[in-house]
Every structure is written in structure tokens, then in C-alpha cells.
Amino acid sequence: xGLEVIILAAxxxxxxxxxxxxxxxxxxxxxxxxxxINAAKQLSPNNIHVVVGHGADLVQATFADEKINxxxxxxxxxxxxxxxxxxxxIDDKQNVLILYGDVPLLRAETLQMLIDxxxxxxxxILSAKLSNPTGYGRIVRKDxxxxxxxxxxxxxxxxxxxNEANSGMLASNAxxxxxxxxxxxxxxxxxxxxxxxxxxxxxxxxxxxEAIICNNxxxxxxxxxxxxxxxxxxxxxxxxxxxxxxxxxxxxxxxxIDVRGKLSTGKDVEIDxxxxxxxxxxxxxxxxxxxxxxxxxxxxxxxxxxxxNCHIENSxxxxxxxxxxxxxxxxxxxxxxxxxxxxxxEMKKSEVQSGSKIxxxxxxxxxxxxxxVNIGAGTITCNYDGANKYRTTIGNNVFVGSDTxxxxxxxxxxxxxxxxxxxxxxxxxxxxLTLSRSKQITIDSWHRPKxxx
Numbered sequence: 249x250g251l252e253v254i255i256l257a258a259x260x261x262x263x264x265x266x267x268x269x270x271x272x273x274x275x276x277x278x279x280x281x282x283x284x285i286n287a288a289k290q291l292s293p294n295n296i297h298v299v300v301g302h303g304a305d306l307v308q309a310t311f312a313d314e315k316i317n318x319x320x321x322x323x324x325x326x327x328x329x330x331x332x333x334x335x336x337x338i339d340d341k342q343n344v345l346i347l348y349g350d351v352p353l354l355r356a357e358t359l360q361m362l363i364d365x366x367x368x369x370x371x372x373i374l375s376a377k378l379s380n381p382t383g384y385g386r387i388v389r390k391d392x393x394x395x396x397x398x399x400x401x402x403x404x405x406x407x408x409x410x411n412e413a414n415s416g417m418l419a420s421n422a423x424x425x426x427x428x429x430x431x432x433x434x435x436x437x438x439x440x441x442x443x444x445x446x447x448x449x450x451x452x453x454x455x456x457x458e459a460i461i462c463n464n465x466x467x468x469x470x471x472x473x474x475x476x477x478x479x480x481x482x483x484x485x486x487x488x489x490x491x492x493x494x495x496x497x498x499x500x501x502x503x504x505i506d507v508r509g510k511l512s513t514g515k516d517v518e519i520d521x522x523x524x525x526x527x528x529x530x531x532x533x534x535x536x537x538x539x540x541x542x543x544x545x546x547x548x549x550x551x552x553x554x555x556x557n558c559h560i561e562n563s564x565x566x567x568x569x570x571x572x573x574x575x576x577x578x579x580x581x582x583x584x585x586x587x588x589x590x591x592x593x594e595m596k597k598s599e600v601q602s603g604s605k606i607x608x609x610x611x612x613x614x615x616x617x618x619x620x621v622n623i624g625a626g627t628i629t630c631n632y633d634g635a636n637k638y639r640t641t642i643g644n645n646v647f648v649g650s651d652t653x654x655x656x657x658x659x660x661x662x663x664x665x666x667x668x669x670x671x672x673x674x675x676x677x678x679x680x681l682t683l684s685r686s687k688q689i690t691i692d693s694w695h696r697p698k699x700x701x
Contacts, residue, residue, distance in 0.1 A: 251294060252295050252345070253296045253345045258299050261472070269307050271350055276481065276506075277509050280471060281350075288356075294342065328446070345417075350470050353467050374416075375459040385413065386414070387414055393451075395447075397448075399436065401437045488511075497517045509526055509545075510527075510528045512530045514535070514550065517535050520538050523537050526545070529546055532549040535548050537554045539556045558574065558575045569587045570587075573591050588605040588606070593609065604618070604623070618643045618645070618646065620645045621643075622648065627650070630655045638656035642660040643664065661680070664679065664682060666681075
């Protein structure tokens with residue numbers, strides 16, 4: 249018997265106070281719905297059906313590359329009604345697993361427990377015992393067996409004392425589920441068709457119902473407002489930090505790191521506080537990342553030190569390099585081994601060969617820099633003429649004096665020396681000193697301006 253997964257993602261998420269559909273709000277850099285889809289895919293279902301409503305076009309566009317059967321709930325009349333939008337496309341013989349697009353911490357292993365429960369029961373629901381179950385429907389048991397689920401707004405004082413909460417997730421045979429849902433009405437305070445009412449319908453027909461308790465209550469956390477979103481973010485970041493430390497990474501403060509994507513690490517990596525990793529990043533053996541660094545889709549090779557407040561994006565940093573503090577490395581920059589990039593240096597779309605240094609207050613863009621080059625403070629590659637970009641090529645063992653401007657396109661020969669304060673507009677020869685300065689003069693008759701009274 250095969251498995252069909254239905255994910256409910258039609259809600260407007262009014263309490264998020266946002267135009268963005270709730271399931272597209274991000275946790276660790278990814279939409280919440282992506283986590284649920286990924287968990288479902290681990291179960292190898294025949295199909296994944298996602299029920300959309302509010303912001304349906306945007307939700308579908310976000311997951312255009314996924315193989316999903318999209319089902320539109322044009323009018324939000326409750327969870328049972330939402331499930332009924334997907335059921336017609338599911339064969340009666342299949343098993344059905346129902347999930348929610350705003351529960352990003354749920355693990356595939358827990359969902360497998362629900363599915364396995366169908367070997368003994370006709371309806372399998374996921375619950376958790378919460379220290380504070382406020383807001384959740386309560387599992388009402390008799391002689392240890394679930395009898396019904398009562399939503400918070402419909403519960404009396406006695407029901408509200410129950411701490412076993414309904415997660416909303418359940419599994420059942422498709423034919424049975426269609427039958428039970430056909431009997432549900434909306435006679436409740438919300439005037440909605442509750443999916444949870446199928447539990448009572450199943451019990452009334454003497455069907456076997458089991459509530460499987462999830463041991464980790466954080467797994468079932470649903471996000472209904474920005475406070476919930478922030479809490480779930482911290483839970484996930486804590487899980488990521490713990491995994492990094494178990495893999496040998498030294499985190500100066502595990503509560504002050506954010507990984508919004510994938511982070512691969514070698515041995516003896518050390519990461520200081522308030523670092524942010526976005527996208528797909530790779531840190532080699534012995535890499536040090538200083539405080540307040542932001543690393544985006546970059547590879548940093550073994551032995552490199554990234555000092556505080558550096559920003560690195562879509563770049564490759566070679567072995568035993570040293571960057572910062574306050575260096576900005578923009579996309580398509582490639583540094584070879586033992587390159588030094590100092591404070592307040594900005595680089596973009598440039599390649600730097602081994603042993604070269606750009607230590608202070610410089611902009612290097614659209615450039616190729618050879619081996620053993622020293623770039624003096626305040627050097628600028630003038631790569632843009634207002635319409636087009638041009639490249640600067642600097643050969644091996646070049647010495648560039650401070651406050652130099654290279655007006656691209658220009659090539660500097662191997663071993664050349666560029667005098668400080670020069671504006672270089674033409675190619676320079678190898679092994680020669682090149683400079684461009686006006687004659688220094690003093691004007692005796694000049695007087696400094698004074699403020700008018």
C-alpha cells in the first residue's frame with residue numbers, strides 16, 4: 249500500500265501581520281514549507297499534495313521546481329475542508345499522511361512512527377504532552393484510548409486541564425478518511441469544518457485510533473506569529489550549533505551563530521560570536537572566523553583567518569590567507585594561498601595570486617593580480633567609465649605606492665614599481681619605476697579663507 253502526503257498551506261496567517269503567505273516566512277534562511285516538503289520527501293511517498301489558498305500563486309512559484317500536486321482551497325472553511333480539496337485525486341487504497349506547512353521542526357523519523365501506527369490502527373494521530381498546551385486542541389482519552397479532540401475555543405474548564413495536545417498531524421487509509429470527513433459539520437464556535445472531528449467519528453464506528461506521543465514537544469511547534477517564528481528560529485539554530493560542536497567546531501558562544509543554509513567544516517575550526525553564514529559555505533581545516541563576520545556562498549580553505557567584521561560573498565579564499573578586519577570581498581573574487589587583505593579593503597570580481605598583499609583602504613575590482621604583489625594604501629582600480637567595466641592586470645612582484653589610481657584597461661608589467669600618488673592610464677613596462685605627478689609648487693600669495701562674521 250502506497251503513501252500520499254497532504255500538506256495544508258492555505259492559511260492567510262493574519263497574526264503574522266504580513267503580505268507574505270505564512271508558509272513562505274523563513275526559518276534559517278528557508279521558507280517553512282520547504283522543511284515540511286523535505287521531511288515528506290524522505291518518506292518516499294507516491295505524491296505530495298499541497299493545499300494552497302492565500303497567496304497561492306506566490307507559493308507555487310516559490311516551489312516551481314518541486315514535483316507537487318497543487319490543490320486550491322479558494323475559500324478557507326477549516327482544516328477538514330482543506331483536506332477534501334486534495335482527497336479526490338487520491339486512490340481509496342492508499343494511506344494518507346496529513347501535515348501542516350507552518351511546522352518546520354518536524355522530523356521524518358517522527359512521521360514514520362505515524363505511518364507505522366497504521367499497521368495496528370485505522371487512524372494514527374500525533375500528540376505531545378506540553379507544559380503549556382494553551383492554543384492547542386486537547387486529546388480526550390477514556391481507559392487510555394483517544395475518544396475525541398476538543399479545540400481550545402470549544403473546551404470547558406475540565407478539558408483545558410488536559411496537557412496532551414493535538415499536533416494536527418495524522419495518518420489513515422484514504423477511503424476511511426473520506427468517509428469520516430463526509431460526516432463532519434461546522435457546529436462549533438469557529439463555524440469551521442475541523443479535521444480533528446474525524447477522531448470522534450472513527451471512535452463512534454469502533455475504529456481503532458491511537459495517539460502517538462512525540463517525545464520532543466518542539467517538533468510540533470506551529471508558527472502563528474512573529475514571536476513563534478523567532479522562537480522556532482532559535483530552536484533550529486541551537487540544533488545546528490550543537491551539531492557543529494559535535495563535529496569538532498569550536499563556537500565561542502553557541503547562542504550567537506546563525507547558519508541560514510548549509511555549512512561544511514573541517515577539523516579545528518573556530519568561530520567567534522555573531523557570525524552569520526548564508527547559503528552554501530565550506531570552511532577548511534583550521535579556519536578561524538572572527539566576530540561579526542558574514543559569509544555568503546563561499547569556500548574558505550585550510551588555515552585561513554577571517555578577522556572581525558568581514559563580509560565575504562560568492563568567493564573562494566585560498567589556504568593560509570588573512571583577511572580584515574573590516575574587509576569586504578564581493579562576488580567572483582578568488583584568492584590564492586597566503587594572500588593578505590587588510591582593513592577597509594573592498595574587492596570584486598578579481599583574482600589574486602599567492603603571497604600578494606592589499607593591506608589598507610583600497611578598492612580592487614575587475615582585476616588580475618600576480619604573485620608577490622604589494623598594493624599600497626588607498627589604491628583604486630578605476631574599472632568603470634560610466635557605461636562599461638574594464639580590467640586591470642598587474643604582473644608578478646609589482647610594488648604599488650600608496651594613493652595610486654589604475655584607469656582600466658591597463659596592464660602593469662612584472663616587477664614594476666608604481667610611485668605613490670600616481671594615476672596610471674597606460675600600460676607600464678617590466679622592472680621599471682613609473683609615476684605620474686604634477687610638479688610640487690608653493691604659492692606664497694595664497695591665504696586660507698576665513699568665515700564671514
